[in-house]
Amino acid sequence: MKYTSTRGAIATDGTPQSFLQILLGGLAPDGGLAMPEHYPRVTEEELESWRGLAYPDLAFAIIEKFVDDVPANELRALIQRAYTPEIFCNTESGRAHEITPLKTLEPGLHILELSNGPTLAFKDLAMQLLGNLFEYALARSNSELNILGATSGDTGSAAEYAMRGKCGIRVFMLSPQDKMSPFQTAQMFSLQDPNIFNIAIRGVFDECQDMVKAVSNDLEFKTRYRIGTVNSINWARLAAQVVYYFKGYFAATQSNAEEVSYAVPSGNFGNVCAGHVARMMGLPIRRLIVATNENDVLDEFFRTGVYRPRRSAETYPTSSPSMDISKASNFERFIFDLVGRNPAVVAALWREVDAGKPFSLAGTPHWAKIAQFGFASGASSHADRIATIRRIHQEFGVLVDPHSADGIKVGLEQREAGIPLICLETALPAKFAASIEEAIGCAPPRPKGFERIEDRPRRFSVMDPDVAQIKNFIADRAAPAAGR
């Protein structure tokens, strides 16, 4: 499998690249995102033989199709070390040793549990594998990586828990001081691993993000200190997420003649893009239902064909904060497929986006093909998610978090008779206590081991939003690249 860019050139010399070549990279030199040259098609025989596989074996069968420069036995070992009951069966979901179990609310209505990993959000499923892949790739090239990131909550903690103790990797994670939930703050700041650096910035998330961009744009510094990222455009994260769409399908159906629909709480379009990839590989998915919160840029696109990224000032802080995104970074990957994989068209559209302008595909031949991709969409408000949390709790005795509630609300609106609906659970309620109390009048239960995380000793630094300071901080702790 070789990779190309959504805008044409994945490498400076224009040649396609291999999986390991794109693993550690961010954007392609032309600003585009890495995409496989074609989607591997899954045959009926393969689908049949995958039905009974345990999670790590299924993950290997799928991910192997996207990787041809890691020997099979080594890839299998990296995958098996990531997907273990010790890492992914943290909570008492009933089925003690199953990874991503399916919970059935009523016949034809299910929740796929993706949040039983170390940080209680679905991002662990991709990030844990990414940690192993990074460590492997760095050892093979005898190099090191300093990951610099900005987080408003879930991504930062998933990255830190995946990279802690990994050889050759340091993590420098910026977060806005006192802006994350108390649970999220405790989860991150209590890590004592010497390769993890939490830096609370006296400012807001955008200022953290701007600091990361400023450091990344200093190419001399970036090269000298081997600065990398783990953001949601990383292809390996997406490939890892494809797996649970297959897992959920097998759990909700008896035979491969059946179809299912998925409801997906969406922000950066990473999760649902993995569903799109699974569908393109041949998994019988009828609909991919994109759920947004009040930040409804994706819902607007699927309803109208107009993509209108919002400015920061028009991005609202909501009670499903991990979906407060108005420029969905992975969306370019779907548009690439929608426009017939024509990089010139994508490049032209994103010239508009990068200039802060909307684009419209309405009335074009591209938009005429939208139906064949199976997307549906809807938006959810604070009142909707509170009502949904309450209703699912009352009717089924099941407690869901505000993000998963957005997905369930929109999924139920779009549900079709006779088609199983699988709603993806993207985080556990314990992370978002305030909304749960508002909905049901009492606090969410804490999974075992998380009871008193607020009381643990903390290890973090505090800094002004000052690019020179963060550069000094990194330079003091990171070994410069060899030979300099």
Ligand SMILES: *Cc1c(COP(=O)(O)O)cnc(C)c1O
């Ligand atoms: C990241 C996140 C999302 C959004 O996922 P995308 O892949 O960015 O679309 C939804 N819910 C939770 C809890 C998240 O952490």
